[in-house]
Amino acid sequence: MTFTCRKVAELLIDYVEGSMTEEQQNLLQMHLCGCVPCAIYMHTYRDTIRLTHALPDEPLPPEFAARLKAVLDETSGSRGQ
Amino acid sequence: MAESANGVLTPERVFHDYAPRVYNLARRMLGNDADAEDVTQDVLVQVIRKLDTFRGDAAFPTWLHRVTVNAALANRRKRARREEGRVHDPLDAFTDDGHHVDHVRPWPRLPDNLALDREQKQLMEQAIASLPEMYRDVFVLADVEQMPNAEIGELLNLSVPAVKSRLHRARLMMRDALSRHYEERLR
Numbered sequence: 001m002t003f004t005c006r007k008v009a010e011l012l013i014d015y016v017e018g019s020m021t022e023e024q025q026n027l028l029q030m031h032l033c034g035c036v037p038c039a040i041y042m043h044t045y046r047d048t049i050r051l052t053h054a055l056p057d058e059p060l061p062p063e064f065a066a067r068l069k070a071v072l073d074e075t076s077g078s079r080g081q
Numbered sequence: 082m083a084e085s086a087n088g089v090l091t092p093e094r095v096f097h098d099y100a101p102r103v104y105n106l107a108r109r110m111l112g113n114d115a116d117a118e119d120v121t122q123d124v125l126v127q128v129i130r131k132l133d134t135f136r137g138d139a140a141f142p143t144w145l146h147r148v149t150v151n152a153a154l155a156n157r158r159k160r161a162r163r164e165e166g167r168v169h170d171p172l173d174a175f176t177d178d179g180h181h182v183d184h185v186r187p188w189p190r191l192p193d194n195l196a197l198d199r200e201q202k203q204l205m206e207q208a209i210a211s212l213p214e215m216y217r218d219v220f221v222l223a224d225v226e227q228m229p230n231a232e233i234g235e236l237l238n239l240s241v242p243a244v245k246s247r248l249h250r251a252r253l254m255m256r257d258a259l260s261r262h263y264e265e266r267l268r
Binding site: 010037041060 | 095096100102104114118125130132171178180181187188191197205206220245248249255263
């Protein structure tokens with residue numbers, strides 16, 4: 001049995017999670033050794049996850065921050081009454 | 082984390098520590114700044130009103146996630162925006178016998194200590210915003226917020242296999258979108 005490129009693409013999520021069976025891992029490695037496009041595909045799949053993990057939260061837009069602060073202060077004030 | 086030095090969650094803490102997190106989660110799920118602002122305000126007003134019930138409660142961040150996701154989904158339902166046309170499945174980009182249809186090109190090597198510049202951040206945000214909603218929700222919660230699949234399934238009422246399937250397709254779509262940018266750099 002051998003894996004097709006499509007099968008490799010389908011299994012990438014299990015591969016990066018480390019949840020493949022030993023047989024699947026062997027078949028995947030065998031395929032990757034002889035298939036440059038799939039090796040690149042796997043690498044760029046991993047890079048996509050790395051880039052997403054590196055995405056920082058943006059600060060609130062200043063106008064919205066001021067508006068929100070005013071609303072929260074008002075809400076907070078009315079709680080105490 | 083949610084509490085002030087004496088263990089009390091204050092309105093100031095809520096604003097400074099949590100407003101950006103709520104805002105960014107809502108913005109990425111909704112792909113729209115104005116709607117994200119509405120959701121952020123609704124959620125934080127709700128938090129302030131219930132502040133007494135969260136004093137010293139370690140479950141606060143989880144609760145806040147849940148409330149934000151539900152508020153974003155409700156906002157989307159209110160807009161009743163429908164996505165038109167068939168969603169492109171990246172796994173269709175293979176021939177009948179399972180080979181790649183298009184050339185697969187490498188990207189420039191990413192540094193080990195990855196810090197995104199302004200252009201990369203914009204590229205990522207645009208790519209996330211262009212994901213179909215059903216995939217975007219799972220992607221934002223799993224890969225941006227880094228929540229476990231089981232928790233995402235509970236939040237979105239999906240089985241864990243369904244979460245994984247959507248997450249995988251979302252990543253493939255993101256990979257395709259980013260490829261257009263990064264492959265260009267090598268030409």
